[in-house]
Amino acid sequence: MTEEFPWQHAFPPFFTLQPHEQTRVKQLEAWRSMILDYCQSHQITQFDVQEIGQSALFHNKTIQRRLSPEDLLVVLEDLRSHGHLEWDGPAKSRRKAHIYWRRPEEWGSLIYNWAQAHGMTNTVCTLFEITQGDDAQDQAFQGLDQDLLIKALKCLELESKAELFPDQEGVKFF
């Protein structure tokens, strides 16, 4: 995928948090969709806040604008409030984060649909099979991060569609 940023990324005021309320809502909306698109196309599921702050996403070298660390946290908190982000480790430090361009429950239903389609209900399969196995090729969740996979399966567990083994190596679909 090519790195195509939306027009906002070349618009200098995009890198200053707007005080006007309505404008700010639009601005955060644009940040949200841009970050999620970027992470999806780069298959990023977790990141270090400081590192991502340096990336092209938050630093447009052509117009010499970057999002300040404080504003970056505001943008990330906005993602979190929309359920697309979860802080890793103590929430107060806000250094590392999981990013969900699909929410765990969305991943869960994707996996469950796949399991159903392949007649894998009422059978046991390993987590390795789901993300790396032959059956899972060309699936969106191929190569999915282990932590996120477990979160997705736990969502299924809550809906009584799956049961995770205590060692977190395998799962049984219902």
Add this chain to the structure above:
Amino acid sequence: LRDTEISKAFQDLEKLMEMAKPMVSLAKSISSKIRDRQGEVSDDETVQFKSYLLSLGISDPVTRDTHGTGQSYYRELAKEIFWILDQPLQESGGMMTLTDVFCRVNRARGLELLSPEDLLNACKALPEAGLPLRLYTFDTGVSVLQLTSHTQEALILKTKEALEQSGSLTVEELSKASGISVILAKERLLSAERSGAACRDDTVEALRFYPNKFLTC
């Protein structure tokens, strides 16, 4: 010899103060009488009374505000301000900060200068004097005089046009381009931002304002 002259002057001053004191108490008793027997005093009388108060320099806002509407003095002053400022206002885009007004009026007068309070009161009396000039206070606390023909909305529209024409503007650039003071340029851009017509790009270099593409695109 000089010593005696100075002490004589001070004595005179003290005598003057003594004379003023009964005037003040007299004025106060009259004003309380007016308050007690409202209706029995005709409008003309209160107006006249107010002009007495003004000449003494007594500030008694309660009774002044409760009896009659403003002072004929301020109304006359308002007329004079309009007469002085109409032309310069037309030339500078219809708006002037109150401090600029103060300088202009007092420089034009030379003698019998106005106090800031008199000016402010006169500006407040502009609407009742039926003049097309208004006192307007921005959210930042900056007070300006504005021709009624130049409304806030029209100004925002004008600012928006200027922004679109040049792509982006700093306060200084707008001030230069439209020949207004830096303070007014800033207020214009900020009020455009508040109305959602502009957005900001805040960097170490400068604070620039852009047309608000977030809301239009």
